[in-house]
Structures are given as C-alpha cells and as structure tokens.
Amino acid sequence: xxxxxxxxxxxxxxxxxxxxxxxxxxxxxxxxxxxxxxxxxxxxxxxxxxxxxxx
Amino acid sequence: xxxxxxxxxxxxxxxxxxxxxxxxxxxxxxxxxxxxxxxxxxxxxxxxxxxxxxxxxxxxxxxxxxxxxxxxxxxxxxxxxxxxxxxxxxxxxxxxxxxxxxxxxxxxxxxxxxxxxxxxxxxxxxxxxxxxxxxxxxxxxxxxxxx
Numbered sequence: 001x002x003x004x005x006x007x008x009x010x011x012x013x014x015x016x017x018x019x020x021x022x023x024x025x026x027x028x029x030x031x032x033x034x035x036x037x038x039x040x041x042x043x044x045x046x047x048x049x050x051x052x053x054x055x
Numbered sequence: 056x057x058x059x060x061x062x063x064x065x066x067x068x069x070x071x072x073x074x075x076x077x078x079x080x081x082x083x084x085x086x087x088x089x090x091x092x093x094x095x096x097x098x099x100x101x102x103x104x105x106x107x108x109x110x111x112x113x114x115x116x117x118x119x120x121x122x123x124x125x126x127x128x129x130x131x132x133x134x135x136x137x138x139x140x141x142x143x144x145x146x147x148x149x150x151x152x153x154x155x156x157x158x159x160x161x162x163x164x165x166x167x168x169x170x171x172x173x174x175x176x177x178x179x180x181x182x183x184x185x186x187x188x189x190x191x192x193x194x195x196x197x198x199x200x201x202x
Contacts, residue, residue: 002186002193003128006163008154009198011092012131021198028196046182049193
C-alpha cells in the first residue's frame with residue numbers, strides 16, 4: 001500500500017524533468033499530486049501527504 | 056578487483072551492523088545491457104552483504120526476471136529493494152532505491168538496512184496511526200543527488 005523510492009535524479013533525468021526537479025531532496029507524492037522541495041520534518045511531510053490524498 | 060569500500064568504512068558498517076536483529080534481503084535489479092553502473096552497484100552490494108550474514112543479496116535481471124520486478128513494483132533499473140526476510144519468506148516493505156546508492160545515499164542504504172532489520176520504522180505514533188488507517192495507495196518518490 002505504501003511505497004517509498006529514493007531516486008538518483010541524474011541517472012533518471014527524464015523522470016526528474018517530468019516533476020521539474022531543480023533542487024534536492026524533492027519528494028513527489030503520488031506521481032505529482034503534491035511536491036515537497038527540500039527536507040521536511042516528519043509532521044510536515046504528513047501534512048503534505050494528507051493534502052495530496054484529498055485531491 | 057579493487058574494493059569500492061575501504062577498510063575504515065567496512066569497520067564502521069560492521070560496527071553499525073552489530074545491532075542488526077532480524078534478517079534483511081536486498082534484491083538488486085540490473086541488466087547486462089545499457090547499464091553503465093549495474094556492475095558497480097552489484098559489487099558495492101556484494102561488499103556490504105559480506106560484512107554481516109544477517110544481510111543477503113539476490114540479483115535479478117530487470118528484463119529476464121520481469122515477473123519478480125513486477126511483484127516488487129520495480130519499474131526501472133538499476134534499482135534495489137530492501138526487504139524483510141523471515142526464514143524463506145521475503146516481505147516487501149515498499150522500500151526501493153533507484154540508481155547508484157553512493158555518497159549520502161550510501162548512508163541512507165545502511166540506515167534502511169538497520170531499520171528493516173529492527174522491523175521498526177522509527178516513525179512517531181501519530182504518523183503510524185495515520186498510515187495504519189490509510190486505505191489508498193501512497194507513493195513517495197524522493198529525488199536525490201549523490202553529493
């Protein structure tokens with residue numbers, strides 16, 4: 001149900017481009033439902049996940 | 056062949072791996088064709104798993120073993136999955152890394168192994184509660200660079 005994938009952006013440039021990755025880390029939730037640029041604390045990521053799921 | 060991990064790093068990993076509890080299965084998906092870093096990643100993983108026998112490695116070909124890749128939702132290569140192992144049973148926890156796990160990401164890999172071995176995500180009770188009650192798929196893709 002829950003999957004977490006670390007992606008080396010320079011090795012998958014097309015995918016990085018698809019999500020407009022300009023800085024790292026960038027977290028893409030459910031294939032673009034929500035994006036989080038930079039490192040965020042656990043609670044912050046949870047908030048973004050909830051927003052992504054509301055869409 | 057020259058080692059990718061020097062003695063100092065190996066010693067550090069050995070010390071960290073002293074805390075391993077349960078077995079961990081790493082699954083590597085590579086290819087003999089069109090894969091610049093596959094051989095390097097496989098060698099790196101070989102050097103990691105030899106450090107502690109609670110960690111083992113299975114190597115798959117992304118094309119030839121497509122059924123295995125599909126089962127683990129691996130849609131690109133090179134990629135590795137860090138799974139829990141109990142006897143012959145391998146449990147997919149949904150943890151994957153795509154690309155070369157070098158630099159900072161090597162530390163992430165070592166931490167993932169420790170986390171899976173302890174069978175504990177380390178997440179807060181509030182986050183655990185939310186995720187436990189989640190009834191739709193959630194995919195988190197974290198883009199990183201090696202430095």
